[in-house]
Amino acid sequence: MIDYNNPAVRYYQQVSDECIHYLSIDGVIFGFHQNQLNVLLLRWKGTNEWSLPGGFIKKKESVDEAAQRVMQERTGLDKLYLQQFHVFGEATRYDQEETWRKTTIPLQHIKWSERTISLGYYALVEHSKVVPSPDFLTDECRWWPLNEIPSLLFDHNHIIDVAIQSLRKQLTDQPISHLLPETFTIPELQRLHETILGYPLDARNFYKKVMASGTLERLSERRAGTPHKAPYLYRFAGTGHDAVG
Amino acid sequence: MIDYNNPAVRYYQQVSDECIHYLSIDGVIFGFHQNQLNVLLLRWKGTNEWSLPGGFIKKKESVDEAAQRVMQERTGLDKLYLQQFHVFGEATRYDQEETWRKTTIPLQHIKWSERTISLGYYALVEHSKVVPSPDFLTDECRWWPLNEIPSLLFDHNHIIDVAIQSLRKQLTDQPISHLLPETFTIPELQRLHETILGYPLDARNFYKKVMASGTLERLSERRAGTPHKAPYLYRFAGTGHDAVG
DNA sequence: CCAAAAGTGTTTTCCATACACCCATGA
DNA sequence: TCATGGGTGTATGGAAAACACTTTTGG
Structure with a gap:
């Protein structure tokens, strides 16, 4: 039943072997450009569906390290300023079948796909230094101005909302530099x-x-x-x- | 090699079947008594070693529900006021061998015991209403005044520190009632x-x-x-x- | 009647807000 | 020389902090 010729299935098989099941990281990468807040999004292969960058935690890696690694791969930057802002732990976070259909990826073949707890991180990066790079499952990676973001896969619109609220709260405490050049x-x-x-x-x-x-x-x-x-x-x-x- | 006659091993076997691996919940249950903040702690079976109450997340249960369930079992109270305050996700959070030795439980037999990511919750409860109840692995459950807390198992002293800092931050925003009677x-x-x-x-x-x-x-x-x-x-x-x- | 805690109002200080003018530069 | 944005001080209002006395009650 499982199509091991499908690269996505092979990718998920590898994740399943190396990473912690039921747990993922979702990253809201903020950039500032032309007086607008932008977020880095990915377009899934062969579709017009977008999502946040994300990934999984390797069994011997700290959660923060995993977040660094995932965001680094999408931006080309290291030592990102990261902030963990929320755990999305509902038993049913979004419509599974709708998502499988939209992504065209047989996610139901992943044995722990029925449920994922997601650790939400946001990153503050210097917009001009980022080299957006799609990952294994996506065709395109690019900035989206906050107010033009389309309806995203999973519950990622909600995750962005929560991230912005956290960012605003942080801003009232201390000035933020990480979105600007040196x-x-x-x-x-x-x-x-x-x-x-x-x-x-x-x-x-x-x-x-x-x-x-x-x-x-x-x-x-x-x-x-x-x-x-x-x-x-x-x-x-x-x-x-x-x-x- | 695995001693299935050991009740603790059987307990962990059940957790391993029903719950999400590599992920746990640790609860800092605060009570207020005689002008002191108290924390509910558990003494592990046959030892003089104490820890925070904790538990695991069932595969079909939300993270918040799991926290409610775990804290409810230790306090006898339902609809607890809970706040998720931090994710403890270091790859090595504490000395594994030392912990196995202190608990006298063969934790090394749990296949995912090499590493646990813990979701920290604190609860604010009405001290007098709590009926402290030990769990399957512990002999005793009781309140400890904050400034008398001994050296705990795992990294639980650190978790309490972080919980208090979060509690103080919350207090500056809004008055807290949940620790007092009606x-x-x-x-x-x-x-x-x-x-x-x-x-x-x-x-x-x-x-x-x-x-x-x-x-x-x-x-x-x-x-x-x-x-x-x-x-x-x-x-x-x-x-x-x-x-x- | 005295000790101990409860209850309350006024003054001061400080921080956040509102507001206006001059300066430097490129066109 | 003018349009545009940069750079700065002062005045005001409101919230937080400092501060002291009267009231109630049991012993």
Whole structure:
């Protein structure tokens, strides 16, 4: 009954041997581009169906390491800033049959496919450094602006919603740098915060706030090539990008 | 080699059949008694070694349901207030051999025992209503004041630390009722908050703050039998105890 | 009547918000 | 020289913190 000539089936067979059953990782990889939050999505082979990148945990690897590995493969970046934000552990998270049909992959042949508990991680990456790479099951990997994301496979639209809420909560605690290049200007940082929060901020108050945080370091250079007054460049004083895993 | 006459081995065999491998739940059950935070611990059979209550997830049960079930069995209470606070997913969380030795249980015979990912939940319960009940592997279940907790099996001391940090973070957002009886006085609520936070609070400011939250309802009765001025009783106006799972 | 806890109001401080003007640059 | 965005200080309002006295009750 099982078609071992089907590459997807062989892939899942390998996963089944090497990885922990019933458990997966789903990654919401955020990028910031043209004043929009983007999420990296994958299009499944031979279909027009999209999903979040994800993967499985090898038996001798920590959960954080697994998340690093999975996200690294899709972005080409290492030492990603990762945050574990929720466990999706419902016994029935989505319509199984509908999913099998949409993916055209005989997922029902995987012996533990009847149920998966997913660990939700989000990653904050520098948009321009990412080289989106599809995985074994997908044809295409690309950025989607948050407000254009289509209906996704599994419960991945819901997972993105929860990720954004967590990201907003994190933002109220500390300024976020990981979505910007090493050096950036205060107005750029403000645009980022406005985009995540979804409402405009006062430039003077924003300036005071980020300065009060004590984590920013002003460089002597200014941003060149801007049409108007050249803004100063800043850098986060913390050693930069401390990551999970 | 495997001793199927050993009840613990038979228990683990059953878990192995019914539950998801490599995945467990650890529960930090908080109670409040005599102005102290207490945690419910279990003493393993024939030993003087203690651990957190825990359990495994059945194949057709949601993660939250599993947590409810496990905590319910140890406390005798249902509809517990539960909060999932962290995933402990290191590949090597504690010294395996040391643990086998201490528990006197041949854990090495469990085929997936080389590694467990644990989902940390904490529960807030009404101390006086709990009927502590040991489980299949333990002789004794009882409350331990937080500052008297001994060195525990596995990485459970660490899990308790992380749970308390999460609890404190939650407390800064909203007043916590679930550790107190249905009716309570403002000074009692203040003691609770002081105990969790670890520092004293100003009675007048505390009073204003909890009143401003709008969730408290003053009853006409006062606490009887106190040596001094009788304090008013209050109740949380919200329908009471909304729980996860 | 005294000790101990309960109950409450006012003042001060600090942080978040609202707000306006000058500066630098490219076109 | 003008349009556009950058850079900064001050004034105000509201919430949190500091602070002290009266009330009640049992012993």
